[in-house]
Amino acid sequence: MIYNNVQKEIAHKIEKEPQVSNWKDWKWQIKHSIKSLEKFEYLTDIKFDKEERKNLEKTFEKFPLSITPYYLSVIDKKNYKNDPVFKQAFGGIEELTTLESEHADPLSEDKDSPVEGITHRYPDRVLFHVSNICSMYCRHCTRKRKVGDIDFVPSKDQLSAGIEYIKNTPQVRDVLLSGGDPLMLPDDKLDWLLSEISQIPHVELIRIGTRMPVVLPYRITDNLISILKKYHPLWINTHFNHPNEITASAKESLAKLADGGFPLGNQSVLLADVNDCPRIMKSLLHKLVQNRVRPYYLYQCDLSEGLSHFRTPIGKGIEIMESLIGHTSGFARPTYVIDAPGGGGKIPVMPNYIISWSTNKVVLRNYEGVITTYKEPDSYEPKMCDRDCGNCDLDLNLSEIDESESIGIEKLLSDSCDTISLVPEDNERLQRRDENE
Incomplete structure (x- = not known):
């Protein structure tokens, strides 16, 4: 190095x-x-x-x-x-300026926490907070309420509560270790934690979210690599926001991880006066893929306290995505997302390429502004799906069949449910109906 x-x-x-x-x-x-x-x-x-x-x-x-x-x-x-x-x-x-729209926990992670350390928001995966400590306190951190304010590393007993929840929740197939920074844990404790989680039969993969390759690349030691390699499939997401962060030392740490066989992703945050420029973002993405890191997400800056000076309009993110789609390789483009306030999860926000459509034709435009059409089939006969996967005549050949119930928009599209609309609980019109009955 x-x-x-x-x-x-x-x-x-x-x-x-x-x-x-x-x-x-x-x-x-x-x-x-x-x-x-x-x-x-x-x-x-x-x-x-x-x-x-x-x-x-x-x-x-x-x-x-x-x-x-x-x-x-x-x-x-x-x-x-x-x-x-x-x-x-x-x-x-400017960090001391707090807007009415900002919150200590804008993503309601604490409300979606069934036990200490676990955030369970999506059906098949959980986020496991294994440390509040980072090697550096990023000024745009969405977890300022925990990181920096309270330096805390859970004991094995405290981590065991999260492990037990995962064991007792069979729908969890994907565990994301987060924090703070999971790689702030000592090697032996990280080894123990990964060993405990990997032995849970229904856990198919483990992910680690870390900024170490960016702010402390020397943490990626040969000993760490040897520990992590025991727990494949292990995915690692890092957090580069600007091409200047991809130094010779950062490249060496990424090479160690990639050579260790870990799929690498990157999650950037769109930050005013840092990377809110199409040319800067494209340079970052190209440097990432050169170092075997696939861009994963580009986050709209969260509504955490004291981040208003970092926040851009969503239109800036759309502009950046317009500059990438069609102008660089598909695998070099992240998905631009808003992590919905209140715990709604990540919502993709992308430029609109569908101009209009009819019963058998879709009108689209490409990145150049060329307008074209796609002819839809006239004789498509949809198969009725009652989600009885065990008796389906499609050649699935699945060893483990998922017969879970559909929710949300998927539920409205599903043939297995006669629901025709999703209505908020406090809808005044329906409340009036109940009162009149």
Whole structure:
């Protein structure tokens, strides 16, 4: 891994006689994380005036500061106020502005938590919060109510409650380890956790959401890889927001993970004045796929407290997707989503390519503006589906047949249910009907 002049300078300020091995030791990096304004100024030679210092101190009282020396070394000190790494890592007084539309828990993760540490929102998968600690506190974090404010790593007994819930919930086939950052757990504890979950018969795969390749790539050690390889199929999603974050060290960590056989995905957040530019986003996506990372989601910035300065209009995200669809490889494009406030889950928001349609023809447009038609079949005979999969005459040959009930829009489309509409519980019209009966 590269040990450049900027890193040497920072290392020398931290230790009089630093060793290259220390800089690349992830535990050393955590030990020397920058958690005060004074240390930040000392290591970077960036000086803030009296008013700026006063505002920053107010901000860090509510939302603490923590930056790894490595991620600090990526900041362009000569142009720090416009630097995308600085903006994600450092923060400012604008974080103390809370709008009425913002909430501590905008996605209602706590309300969808049947036991401590588990968020069960979708039918077949759960999110398992295994740590509140991150190697760096991202200023745009959607879980500011937990991360940074309360440094906490659950004990094995506390994690066991989540494991027991997964064991007792057979519809869960996919477990996402999140936090904080799961890779902040010591190797032995992570090994134990993965072992416990992987032994649950109905769990088909485990995912890890981590920002370590971005902010602390030295965490991706050979020993970590050897532990993770025991638990295939294991998927890893990381969180690069800007092409400047894909450094030589980041590339090396991604190569280790890819060579270990882990499918890699990336989840970016659309951030004002950081990556809200079609050219920046395309550059990021191209660098990701060059390093065997497939773009997964582009998130609209959540309605968490203190993030209004990061939030863009949804139209900006649509504009970016218009610049990608047809203009770069399909596997290099993420899905643009809004994580619905109140716990509604991820809602894809994409440009509309269907202009109109009739009973047998669809009118579409492509990325160039070319308008075309698609002829639908005149004689299609739909098969009635009563969701009795065991007696279906289609050649499914499924060893495990899913006969679960349909919900939501799927329910309206299903032949197995005579429901014709989905109506909110507090619908006034239906309330009047009940009153008149």
